[in-house]
Amino acid sequence: MTEMGAPRFWRNIQQRYRLTGTRCDTCDTTYFPPRQLCPECRREGDVEEQELNGTGTVVTYTTVHEPSPEYEGDSPYSLAIVELDEGPRVTAQIVDDEIQVGDEVEACFRRMGEGGGDGVIYYGFKFRSLD
Amino acid sequence: MDDTGIAGYGGYVPSLRIETREIARIWGEDPDEIENGLGVRQKSVPDLDEDTATMSVEAARRATDGEDSSRIEAIYVGSESHPYAVKPTATIVGAAIGATPGMTAADYEFACKAGTAAIQTGAGLVSSGVADRALAVGADVSQGAPGDALEYSAAAGAAAFLLGDADDAVAKLEGTTSYTSDTPDFWRREGERYPQHGERFTGKPAYFKHTINAGQNLLGELDRAPEDYSYAVFHQPNGKFPVKAAHQLGFTEEQYEAGLLSPEIGNTYSAASLLGLVAVLDEAEPDDRIFVTSFGSGAGSDAFSFRATEKIEETGDSKLRDDLTDVEHLDYAMYARHKDKIQEE
Numbered sequence A: 001m002t003e004m005g006a007p008r009f010w011r012n013i014q015q016r017y018r019l020t021g022t023r024c025d026t027c028d029t030t031y032f033p034p035r036q037l038c039p040e041c042r043r044e045g046d047v048e049e050q051e052l053n054g055t056g057t058v059v060t061y062t063t064v065h066e067p068s069p070e071y072e073g074d075s076p077y078s079l080a081i082v083e084l085d086e087g088p089r090v091t092a093q094i095v096d097d098e099i100q101v102g103d104e105v106e107a108c109f110r111r112m113g114e115g116g117g118d119g120v121i122y123y124g125f126k127f128r129s130l131d
Numbered sequence B: 001m002d003d004t005g006i007a008g009y010g011g012y013v014p015s016l017r018i019e020t021r022e023i024a025r026i027w028g029e030d031p032d033e034i035e036n037g038l039g040v041r042q043k044s045v046p047d048l049d050e051d052t053a054t055m056s057v058e059a060a061r062r063a064t065d066g067e068d069s070s071r072i073e074a075i076y077v078g079s080e081s082h083p084y085a086v087k088p089t090a091t092i093v094g095a096a097i098g099a100t101p102g103m104t105a106a107d108y109e110f111a112c113k114a115g116t117a118a119i120q121t122g123a124g125l126v127s128s129g130v131a132d133r134a135l136a137v138g139a140d141v142s143q144g145a146p147g148d149a150l151e152y153s154a155a156a157g158a159a160a161f162l163l164g165d166a167d168d169a170v171a172k173l174e175g176t177t178s179y180t181s182d183t184p185d186f187w188r189r190e191g192e193r194y195p196q197h198g199e200r201f202t203g204k205p206a207y208f209k210h211t212i213n214a215g216q217n218l219l220g221e222l223d224r225a226p227e228d229y230s231y232a233v234f235h236q237p238n239g240k241f242p243v244k245a246a247h248q249l250g251f252t253e254e255q256y257e258a259g260l261l262s263p264e265i266g267n268t269y270s271a272a273s274l275l276g277l278v279a280v281l282d283e284a285e286p287d288d289r290i291f292v293t294s295f296g297s298g299a300g301s302d303a304f305s306f307r308a309t310e311k312i313e314e315t316g317d318s319k320l321r322d323d324l325t326d327v328e329h330l331d332y333a334m335y336a337r338h339k340d341k342i343q344e345e
């Protein structure tokens, strides 16, 4: 995450720390990452901020054996697509060594990377198995 | 401060463990002697992406589950392993639970009692009406130099307490008192990786003197006797000191066993006495009295008297029990990899 830079990271801190998305009350759809305009309802959409409860199900996953440099020492790790209970799908790291499709998971708060040994530390959500 | 209390609480312990026998084996020590001498069977180890901030957030989320975070107007995080030398852990916790920006925040340091100092400050702010609610956290990812005695017990964990009006409390704060002196029992100079300890000072003149005096002073101020308490919780740098302190103060095994976690998780430093309090709150019944005494090197002890209310029955399990039972063991090679990673930072 070193290439991202601190300003961009901090603009999205609500999403990364708290899984804050949006919800369109008109068509009952939750968006994560958040969308300010509902693509279905357009101008009829009634969109408001919604904090997601952080639980979901593993749809698919892959094990990363050769991670990018900032994840060095952390390999291998699993990267999964998780379908959140509210509907949206997110791609995120799984902290457990063993994971299976269909596993119930919950969001946890972990270190995502850092800007070198003397830079800022990036925190955000990963998922852990509830099974 | 008897108009305040604990409105919510949460503990977090990483799932990884290493047995003291395994560490003893690597250093050519007698595993039985080490395990029995310390009274610690295993200790918790943080995962590669866990630190004091992440564990504080996990504990804080459990403590504030179902609560309106915007009511929290003060957050204090006590630790001797804050991830930054300059940039408060409390800001990260505040953002992660949605309490920012209408709040004050600071990090505390006082060896292993910084978390109880945070509770005293938070309760004071609530009692005086400065803050509607306050969050106090004690958390540490502790390090001992390879081969040093501290390596057998230095562990990781966090505990968080939401402080509010006594009317909302699952446990009312009946009183708190402290005992502090300038004692060089344990220290770490700025920029040094590992702490140093003054062998002659660690036991009697430090841990026991401060723990016993704070405890006796509190009992005296409240005009109480040990038998008035259902539970007694102590700072637990190992499995032996808290048991000895409990007996010296007149408490029995029945009173201290529920809050004694160090044999299974090691010394979680700033979280040690507070995780014991979380475990006890998970078991407590209405009207049960809880005695807690922390200890921080340097040195000082904070003693507290809590009394569980009817609301204790409405709170769900803090999930700490899951953290204590659902564990994965590391061998020393894997453990060393975790340690190396932590040291780089």
Ligand SMILES: [Zn+2]
Residues within 6 Å of the ligand: A024, A025, A026, A027, A028, A029, A038, A039, A040, A041, A042, A045, A046
């Ligand atoms: Zn819509």
